[in-house]
Amino acid sequence: MHAARVDRRRPAPAAGVVRRALPVRPGALRGVRMTAWPATTRILLVESDEDHRKLLGQALRNHSYAVDEAGSAAEARTRLAGARYALMIAHYSLPDSTATDLLRATRGEGLLADTPAIVFTGQPDVEKSRDFELMRKPLAVSDLLRQVQAIVGAPVGPEASAPARTEAGVARVQLVLYVTRPWPSSQRAIRNLETALAGLSAGEVGLEVCDLAREPERADHDRVIFSPTLVKVRPEPRMWVVGDLTDRAVIADLLSTCGLDLPLA
Numbered sequence: 001m002h003a004a005r006v007d008r009r010r011p012a013p014a015a016g017v018v019r020r021a022l023p024v025r026p027g028a029l030r031g032v033r034m035t036a037w038p039a040t041t042r043i044l045l046v047e048s049d050e051d052h053r054k055l056l057g058q059a060l061r062n063h064s065y066a067v068d069e070a071g072s073a074a075e076a077r078t079r080l081a082g083a084r085y086a087l088m089i090a091h092y093s094l095p096d097s098t099a100t101d102l103l104r105a106t107r108g109e110g111l112l113a114d115t116p117a118i119v120f121t122g123q124p125d126v127e128k129s130r131d132f133e134l135m136r137k138p139l140a141v142s143d144l145l146r147q148v149q150a151i152v153g154a155p156v157g158p159e160a161s162a163p164a165r166t167e168a169g170v171a172r173v174q175l176v177l178y179v180t181r182p183w184p185s186s187q188r189a190i191r192n193l194e195t196a197l198a199g200l201s202a203g204e205v206g207l208e209v210c211d212l213a214r215e216p217e218r219a220d221h222d223r224v225i226f227s228p229t230l231v232k233v234r235p236e237p238r239m240w241v242v243g244d245l246t247d248r249a250v251i252a253d254l255l256s257t258c259g260l261d262l263p264l265a
Helices: 050-062 073-082 099-108 141-152 184-196 248-256
Strands: 042-046 066-070 087-091 117-121 133-136 173-179 205-211 229-234 239-242
Touching: 042 050, 042 073, 050 066, 050 141, 066 073, 073 087, 073 099, 087 099, 087 141, 099 117, 117 141, 133 141, 141 248, 173 184, 184 205, 184 248, 229 248, 239 248
Parallel strands: 042 066, 042 087, 087 117, 117 133, 173 205
Antiparallel strands: 173 229, 229 239
């Protein structure tokens, strides 16, 4: 390309500093969108189900990624027109398109360019592609987080600092286990949860066990219908797990949305 020097009228560089004019052909950048990479590892999350979108978005934020959300392909296009992302995560079935059509269109228009993408779906007929990483539902949050880090690496930028500290004496994650103590399933849930949380400190996870046989009115507060039910009340959004918690991976996935790692063994 032919050299073209742009004079910014800046002060002369200090001793030992070398500045080099970039060779740019005159008119080469006319009409080209110029968007700088963000200082943080920013991810675009496209999912029409608001509850699922908020859950996945919070899980990513708790691991220090910056996340913008879109509920449709049209909203995603608006986001992509105004920012550049390190990764796009999209549900295959969107109300106004499919994720693959969205990828094809935005890449053709230069909005997405070579940005990597993850598409998740429960449809068995969606095939793998070199254009995106395919993940099958149901999603394990821990698996999604591992896939994200494998693609974009650990988060960078001002939001990649250590998780925010909570107030003194307040646990980072607050759980309430609703049980009916005479029931064997409730007894199993208590044992399984206490065993799973044994390696975590009180500052990380706070646990309250509520016996609905004694406090039935508490069920309405957390919209609990079945017993036993585990509720994550903090941080938002609230999450519910119904059953006796025999599957330790379920507890691990719940805590992973809050940035806590629970060994499965």
